[in-house]
Amino acid sequence: MRIIALLLLCCLSNISFSQNDQIFSEANSLYNDGKYAEAIDKYESILDTEQHSAELYFNLGNANYKLNNIAPSIYYYEKALLLAPNNKDLQNNLAFAENMTIDAIDEVPKVGFSRLTNNLVNTFSMDTWAKIAVGGVLLFVIIFLTYHFSYTSSKKRVAFVVSLISLFVAFFSLAMSFQKESLNNKNNPAIIFAQESRVKTDPNPASEEVFRLHEGTKVQVLESYDDWRKIQLSDNSIGWIPSTDIKLLKVF
Structure with missing residues (x-):
């Protein structure tokens, strides 16, 4: 059946x-x-x-x-x-x-160590980093066996060094894979669909208005509360917006 x-x-x-x-x-x-x-x-x-x-x-x-x-x-x-x-x-x-959007929002560039780390993590996808990690482990096993069964000291030294390098690559790639997953989970983009949306300081219609956004603007959703979404712009401005004013991009 x-x-x-x-x-x-x-x-x-x-x-x-x-x-x-x-x-x-x-x-x-x-x-x-x-x-x-x-x-x-x-x-x-x-x-x-x-x-x-x-x-x-x-x-x-x-x-x-x-x-x-x-x-x-x-x-x-x-x-x-x-x-x-x-x-x-x-x-x-x-x-x-x-080019049809109204809002002109500057992007705050990342600098220093944060920029270097993000560029490195984004070099590959999470799956690619994971595959590199697996490859490093397999190479370590093969080279370590070569080291174990070698009879000359020169071959043992080379095999030992290469095995350590491959093990380092494996652990490093694994760490990058986890970091990439963390960045992906934090990345929660959405598009403003309301013709004009009033962004508030708190998730309350009576709270103070901090700025306004217009249709087509891309934002990051940081958290949710009832029918409100806390958003962040590329210039790091933060506020609360009604959930009906936006559509999440990662929802399929």
């Missing part, structure tokens, strides 16, 4: 993917005909089936950009970049969309 259930599930999944491919093609045709709103409806119907891809988000961003929908176009380009971070077309289109 379990095998039959799995076969049925696979068949249903294949049918769903096939239908989504057809809808995607129809949406592309609508886009090419300049029917951007209709194309968006088609693309979003694919998202309703919980199928996600960089190409789908890219096309959604393009369709919204054509309609001058600032927040949705930036939102979907950013979502696509999460899945394809090195795509140059995505990066260029996002830059064009960001």
Whole structure:
């Protein structure tokens, strides 16, 4: 019975993917005909089936950009970049969309040891750092066995040094992998969807207003409280905003 259930599930999944491919093609045709709103409806119907891809988000961003929908176009380009971070077309289109935003927020650069550490950690992905760590351990085992079974002192010295280096690389890469995971967990970006949002000092409508943000601006969400989100801008400004005014990027 379990095998039959799995076969049925696979068949249903294949049918769903096939239908989504057809809808995607129809949406592309609508886009090419300049029917951007209709194309968006088609693309979003694919998202309703919980199928996600960089190409789908890219096309959604393009369709919204054509309609001058600032927040949705930036939102979907950013979502696509999460899945394809090195795509140059995505990066260029996002830059064009960001030119439509009102808020001009300076970015505070990291300096000193913090900058050096972040640059080093971001050299590779978390998985790549983990693979390097595993490779270092395997190399250590192989070289250590070479050291153990070598008969000449010169070979033993070389094997000993190389084994220590490989072990250091393994532990260092493991530490970088954990640090990368920590940075990823802290990174919780969101896009302002309200045409204008009043940022408060506290999660309370009656609290003092500190500044205002407009649609399309990217923020970092630090914490949540009831229907409020504590946000931080690239210039390190902090405040509270209604959760309905933003959309989280990492929610798929």
